[in-house]
Amino acid sequence: MKPNIAISIGDLNGIGLQIALQSHEKIKKFCNPIYCINKKLLAQGSKLLNIDIPNDFNIHKTKGEFEIKPGQVSKKSGKFSYDSFIDAIKLTNEHTTDAVVTLPINKESWNKANIEFKGHTEVLRRYFGENAIMMLGCKKLFVGLFTEHIALKKVAKRINEKSLTTFLCDFYKNVKQDNIQVLGLNPHASDNGVLGNEEVEIFKAIKNANKILKKDIFKGPIVPDTAFSKANRKNCKYFVCMYHDQGLAPLKALYFDESINVSLNLPIIRTSVDHGTAFDIAYKNVKVNNKSYINAIKEAISLVNNR
Template sequence: MNYRKKKIKVGISTGDINGIGIEIFLKVCRKKKLLDFFTPVLFGSTKLCSYYKKILNIEVNNILGIKNLKEIIDYKINVLNIWKEDIRFDLIKINHESGKYPISSLKKATKALKDGKIDVLVTAPVNKKWMNIKEFYFLGHTEYLQNILDGESLMLMIHETLKIALVTHHIPLKNVSSELTIKKIVKSIKILHQSLKIDFSIEKPKIAILGCNPHSGENGLLGEEEKTKIKPAINILFQDQGILVFGPYSPDGFFGNNSYKNFDAVLAMYHDQGLIPFKTLTFNEGVNFTAGLSHIRTSPDHGVAYDIAKKGIANENSFKEAIFNAIKIFKNRKEYMKIISSKSRLL
């Protein structure tokens, strides 16, 4: 695809306006050459950008405020002004009052994504506590997007050298065992397998499954989930459907001896089991991708980082990777559909 003829429109939600989201957005977009490859559309306000430009002393000259998405212009940093009230961003505190802004941004951006006004969505980090207000009942981006878009979502952390998906994610550790079922594990593997084929152009994905308990249960001595839930799910998919899925593996040894390098992706049973090795191995380069949905959404692999916000020292690399991974996945999906269409015409 020639991006100068048709550049992909990358919608971007602000994330928590007291976090580092706008800083990393501005740092990425100030590199003018990057705008040759995509057209950014921030769902927020030009005043918010001006505020951060001033306090961080970031030189960005090609910001364009727009009133509707028909006004988007290539080679500009398009900012859709979605807040009508006059906001003093320097007076906004970290609380439920500030939480309404990332919610508004996310809702507008998601609608634009669903309506085809933007091609992909990149979400800046949010604080789940301050977003959990009466008008917004979702724990995070993944849960909200699952409710709005078509498909079945799967949280998939991606990097050139490692991809890790999660069966369960934003739940207390004490609830993991009860949430794990053969049906849920099978569904997660199927979504992961399909995503690897469609979104990452891997013809025959090879997937590793992690155990739930220490030492993968030690044959039931340290837990039964491997025997009663995980192995049956693997057998269903490997023996009955021919999916190349193996395990369950003990996570410590699996990552300790670099066994993950022998697989196209890994499925973890719960949040920290997958996120700790992923962030240890790829931090500031990894990306959070919501696989399995009808539309593409990515985000950086870090949080709001209040401790360094407004200091100008935030690393924008993961945000940049989120943008370019979204673009790559968009292209891969288009190419996959072309191949499927060509095969159908030959039948």
């Protein structure tokens, strides 16, 4: 049987609805998508896009009504994208659907709507009371983020032996990979303390995690500027990064179109596209690349089948 997938529609002022409508015929071959939107907003978006609504485009009615304003930051569209996500979580947590796949939200719109979270992962962390882990990538490369949407100046203060040890153990339990490299924070991984002392905490956490797991899983701290070299990626496909751009900059430079976001360490399965709302091209009859979305759907199905 094909799994049921709850689709959080994302910010309707962006490209999410176009991706959902244009990809429907393809994804319905391997899952039963249930879109968290309502008939009025779906009809409005379909008209603006000049794309017909498929007859089997099944929806779960997410409450809300407003005027779609292509490419604009909007309090109302931000609130609706959040509500769509919560509905998708509930459907999956109640076992009506088997997984959640999210289309892109706009963080500024969430902020305008007085939503306290910076993104999907933070919502999941609070909703389930679990230490959700953000991992992004594709079959060629995955990066796990120790810290996510925080100011760069706060990263060093977050790195400590205890919390990083817990993160590493949780990361391994979810990905089950026997070779994971952990990046240092400072240039040259601090050159043995010359450029900083955070690597001491990272080294201790690696040692602790390997001892707990009784395997030599984690390597490092690895020098950040050489970690993603072609030669090193032949030997390792999973990396733990200390902050957002340390992992995302090389990932998107290498595999921007095909990468996805996977939330680990949760009681439900959630995957997502690894791109934004693309306000600059929304509703402009521009061809939109849906590879990330298709990959997110396929990964969600794979995770469902492996549970």
